Amino acid sequence: MTRTTPALATLLAATTLLSAPAALAEITLGAVIPLSGSNATPGEDQRRGIEIAVKEINAAGGVLGEPLKVIVEDSAGKPQTAIDAARKLVTVDEVPLVIGSYSSGITLPMGEYLVQEGIPHLNPASTSGLVRNIGDSSFSMVGLDNVSTEFAAKEVIANGWKNVAVLAVNNAFGQGVAQEFQKHLEAMGGGVKTSVLFTGGQPSYRRELQQLEATDPDAYVFTAYGTDAALIMQESFELGLQEDAPWYSILITMMNKDTAPEFKQGLSGMDVGYLGAGGEGYAATYEADYGETFLSAYGGYAHDAVLFAAKAIEKAGSTDKQALLTAIRALGDEGFTGATGEIKLDANGQRMSQPYLKFKVEGNDLVQMD
Amino acid sequence: MSEFLIHVAAVSCLYGILALALNLQMGFSGLVNFGLIALFGCGTYGAAFAHLWGWPPLAGLALGLIFAALMGLFFARLGARMSEDYWGIATLSLAEIMRLVFTNEQALAGGAQGVSGLPVSFAGLAGQGAGLSRLALYAALLAAAFVLCQRITRSGFGMALKMMREEPQLARALGYDLGRMRAIVMVISSLMAAVAGFLYAHYLSFVGPEQLMSHETFLIWSMVIIGGIANNWGVVAGAFLMQFALAYVPFVKDWLDMPSDFVAATRLVIVGGGILAFLIWRPKGLFPERIGGSHG
Numbered sequence: 001m002t003r004t005t006p007a008l009a010t011l012l013a014a015t016t017l018l019s020a021p022a023a024l025a026e027i028t029l030g031a032v033i034p035l036s037g038s039n040a041t042p043g044e045d046q047r048r049g050i051e052i053a054v055k056e057i058n059a060a061g062g063v064l065g066e067p068l069k070v071i072v073e074d075s076a077g078k079p080q081t082a083i084d085a086a087r088k089l090v091t092v093d094e095v096p097l098v099i100g101s102y103s104s105g106i107t108l109p110m111g112e113y114l115v116q117e118g119i120p121h122l123n124p125a126s127t128s129g130l131v132r133n134i135g136d137s138s139f140s141m142v143g144l145d146n147v148s149t150e151f152a153a154k155e156v157i158a159n160g161w162k163n164v165a166v167l168a169v170n171n172a173f174g175q176g177v178a179q180e181f182q183k184h185l186e187a188m189g190g191g192v193k194t195s196v197l198f199t200g201g202q203p204s205y206r207r208e209l210q211q212l213e214a215t216d217p218d219a220y221v222f223t224a225y226g227t228d229a230a231l232i233m234q235e236s237f238e239l240g241l242q243e244d245a246p247w248y249s250i251l252i253t254m255m256n257k258d259t260a261p262e263f264k265q266g267l268s269g270m271d272v273g274y275l276g277a278g279g280e281g282y283a284a285t286y287e288a289d290y291g292e293t294f295l296s297a298y299g300g301y302a303h304d305a306v307l308f309a310a311k312a313i314e315k316a317g318s319t320d321k322q323a324l325l326t327a328i329r330a331l332g333d334e335g336f337t338g339a340t341g342e343i344k345l346d347a348n349g350q351r352m353s354q355p356y357l358k359f360k361v362e363g364n365d366l367v368q369m370d
Numbered sequence: 371m372s373e374f375l376i377h378v379a380a381v382s383c384l385y386g387i388l389a390l391a392l393n394l395q396m397g398f399s400g401l402v403n404f405g406l407i408a409l410f411g412c413g414t415y416g417a418a419f420a421h422l423w424g425w426p427p428l429a430g431l432a433l434g435l436i437f438a439a440l441m442g443l444f445f446a447r448l449g450a451r452m453s454e455d456y457w458g459i460a461t462l463s464l465a466e467i468m469r470l471v472f473t474n475e476q477a478l479a480g481g482a483q484g485v486s487g488l489p490v491s492f493a494g495l496a497g498q499g500a501g502l503s504r505l506a507l508y509a510a511l512l513a514a515a516f517v518l519c520q521r522i523t524r525s526g527f528g529m530a531l532k533m534m535r536e537e538p539q540l541a542r543a544l545g546y547d548l549g550r551m552r553a554i555v556m557v558i559s560s561l562m563a564a565v566a567g568f569l570y571a572h573y574l575s576f577v578g579p580e581q582l583m584s585h586e587t588f589l590i591w592s593m594v595i596i597g598g599i600a601n602n603w604g605v606v607a608g609a610f611l612m613q614f615a616l617a618y619v620p621f622v623k624d625w626l627d628m629p630s631d632f633v634a635a636t637r638l639v640i641v642g643g644g645i646l647a648f649l650i651w652r653p654k655g656l657f658p659e660r661i662g663g664s665h666g
Contacts, residue, residue: 036634047630072630073620076637079576084377088620091373108486109576116490116575128483172483172578175476197474 027063027319029070029309030089032100032110033302037077039102041226042254042296046102046124047072049299052285053306063310064317070306075101075110082106083113090119096319097122097312099305102298104128105172111138120312120324124305125298128176132348137325139332139349141305141340142272142298143356145173145180151356152221152250152270153184161219161246163191165212167232168223170197177223177250193217200228209236213244221248229255233263242266252359252366253297261364268360268369272297272340282339304338311336374617376501380573382613383508387515387566389593389605391559396591397600397659398523399555400535402454403445405461407587408468409560412437413567415472418485418577427489427572434564442560446553462584469582484578491572508569512606515562519602522558531555532600592645598655607656615640 031050034043050070057068071093073085082101089095097120101107107126114121115135123131123138127145131138156164166181168174174197182192193215198208209232212220220241224232233255236242242265249255252269282303287293294300308331313319316327332345344352358369388410395401416434420427445464449457473482491507492500522528533541534548542548571577589612597608619636622628648655 035630071624074630074633076634079574079578079580080381081637083574084381084617085620087374087377088617091377092621105482105484105578105580108484109574112486112575116493130483130486133487170473170482172481175481175483179476 027066027068027310027313028093028095029068029306030086030093030095030098030100031070031072031302031306032075032082032085032089032098033072034077034102034106035072035074037075039077039225042102042125042298043075045295045299046302048286048290048295049124049301049303050099050306052282052289053303053310056285057307057310063313068306068310070099071095075106077103077106079106079109082110086110086113090114090117096120096321096324097309099124099302099309102126103172104131104176107131108134108172111135114138118321120309120321120328122305122309124301126173128172129180130176132350136349139328139345140351141308141343142301143351143354145176146184147354148270148272148356149177149180149250150184152248153181153188153190155270155358156185156219156221156248157188157190159219159246159248161190161217161248163193163217164219164221164248165193165215165217166195166221167208167212168195168197169225169228170199174223181221181250198224198228198232200225202228202231205232205235206239208232209239209241213239213241217245219246219248221250223250223254225254226258230258230260230263233259233267237263251297253294256359256361256366257295261361264361266361268358270356270358272301272354272356279339279341300338300340304340304343307338308336308343373498373501376498376505378613378617379610380501380505380508381570381617382610383505383512384566384570384573385590385593385613386512386606386609387562388590389597389609390512390515390519390602391562391566392590392594393600393602393605394519394522394555394559394562397594397605398528398535399531399552400454400538401449401552401555402458403461404458404584404587404591405445405463405465406563406590407582407584408461408465409438409441409445409563410567410570410586411465411468411472411582412441412560413564413569414571414577414581415479415567416564417488417568417571418479421488422479422485430571431565431568434568435561438560438564438567439557442556443553445560446549446556449552449556462587465582465584465587469579472579472582479577482579484576484580486576488572488575488577490575491569504573511565511569515565516602516606518558518562523600523602527551527554588645589641592641594655596644596648596655598657598659600659601655601657604655604657604659611656612640612644615644 033046054068054070062068075082089098098114099122102125104126107123111121111134115137121138123140129144129146166178168178178195196208196211247267249269251271253271312327312331316323335342335344341355346352359366392406395403413434416437417430420430448460479485492503530546593608593612594605598604616637619633623632
């Protein structure tokens with residue numbers, strides 16, 4: 001025991017020293033996003049969104065007269081790591097609010113932890129319908145997948161595609177999209193001939209594509225990330241699937257950047273409107289700061305989550321949890337305009353409506369349709 | 371502040387139980403199990419099913435223990451006809467099969483979306499009471515698991531296990547029933563892993579197939595290798611050391627004012643580099659196995 005006591009003391013001392021707040025006169029928020037692992041690209045986009053929001057707020061005088069700071073922690077795409085990070089933010093950095101994360105499989109357990117602690121949680125990206133049930137002090141800055149897939153299903157029916165084949169990535173997000181899309185399409189009189197879920201990171205998707213082709217659908221509806229999607233588009237082109245039937249992408253900005261133009265001719269799709277009225281300033285700052293256009297559709301929501309939180313703290317007049325929760329609800333009721341348009345929250349704290357955009361591919365670029 | 375310390379210590383206790391379970395298999399009996407996470411998963415999914423079906427949580431523990439015992443027996447039976455290294459590969463495959471089934475069978479337990487909203491143990495206690503109660507419970511169970519492992523490894527049966535590890539032919543020639551010994555070790559250690567899984571599920575409040583990725587098994591391996599193979603003190607120390615090292619990386623980041631992706635890279639280096647460094651320079655770990663007699 002004599003040997004362990006100094007070790008424990010050292011550890012406590014280290015915890016205290018290493019976590020000493022940088023400056024007292026600062027409003028500090030926390031964010032947990034995927035900066036490593038398979039979702040590192042949208043995670044980086046979220047980080048940029050947060051960074052721009054912090055700059056904007058501080059340039060305009062900060063929050064309650066103090067400079068704003070957001071401590072960004074990596075979720076590594078793993079629930080345990082994300083919860084550890086959230087615990088660190090809550091118990092050591094003592095932040096009054098946590099933003100996060102990206103995948104629903106991580107946002108759900110992390111949100112539940114935050115709800116237990118009574119810390120306000122802003123979800124900037126996860127669209128699984130299960131997010132609705134996280135709890136009282138959890139709020140979504142993004143519309144959930146029941147809303148986005150309904151939009152996509154309407155589009156598909158409007159295009160005259162009755163029976164479609166669905167391809168989605170096999171994770172919490174993809175499974176949710178496939179289920180919800182099928183539900184909406186069937187309610188509108190259409191049908192899903194087959195739903196194929198693929199495992200990301202494969203060297204080839206020919207097996208999955210041939211499985212889809214065998215059902216002879218009116219259209220192929222898919223949702224996939226970055227390089228996986230690029231390979232899927234290339235192989236569907238090579239197999240002649242793109243000549244058989246049109247392709248439609250749910251959340252098209254997730255995949256457009258990585259896909260070469262010759263493999264995506266005639267592709268159309270939808271995505272969350274990552275720019276609402278008043279979002280031009282954000283887009284301009286983003287391009288000026290990072291020298292490229294958005295990496296994904298999600299930076300804007302992370303950006304708005306920070307602005308929303310800052311506004312709520314202003315409204316509450318302090319970072320007291322209860323006051324902040326009341327202020328968030330009030331702000332959600334009256335509506336708040338960020339880069340992604342007006343954010344209004346329903347009784348469950350979920351974003352009620354949000355702009356969805358129709359896109360088609362022209363050359364390498366996405367062109368918005370009316 | 372100390373709440374975070376309590377949290378890390380609590381999770382370390384659970385990993386300590388897992389490390390003891392792996393040590394019993396791999397360290398003392400020479401059963402190279404690359405699929406330990408599946409046995410842990412029996413516990414987490416036992417809790418998940420109980421929650422889904424509206425059973426009381428303790429029924430989930432019973433369910434998890436039954437799953438784990440059956441799975442452990444299956445692992446042991448599988449080993450009867452395979453040499454050690456092939457058995458290791460088979461265990462890895464079994465764990466992957468289990469993960470893939472839970473990912474793809476969406477009707478079973480939510481598929482990749484998992485099961486959320488499990489009741490958190492001691493959630494009703496105010497302030498730090500919940501964290502401290504959990505820590506006390508986990509520490510008590512870790513101590514119980516430790517005593518159990520010490521008793522097993524110091525007994526005649528433990529000596530026989532070591533003989534099975536070192537000289538299986540000799541053990542067989544002396545009349546030991548290796549299949550039965552393997553089965554006993556696998557069942558005991560599977561039950562330990564399942565208890566850890568059950569508690570983990572009711573701590574995290576979420577169960578999903580991503581928790582069963584094979585790198586989780588290798589994290590536990592790193593604890594055993596760094597702590598000291600076939601030394602129960604060592605593996606528990608390894609579990610605490612690794613958990614604390616991983617949990618405190620973000621503080622180093624804040625302190626040095628490093629970018630956030632520093633954390634991910636550093637964690638990879640700690641696990642991978644830790645295993646490698648110890649295998650090269652100190653293959654017996656921090657606390658090497660003590661050879662000789664029943665006082666080891």
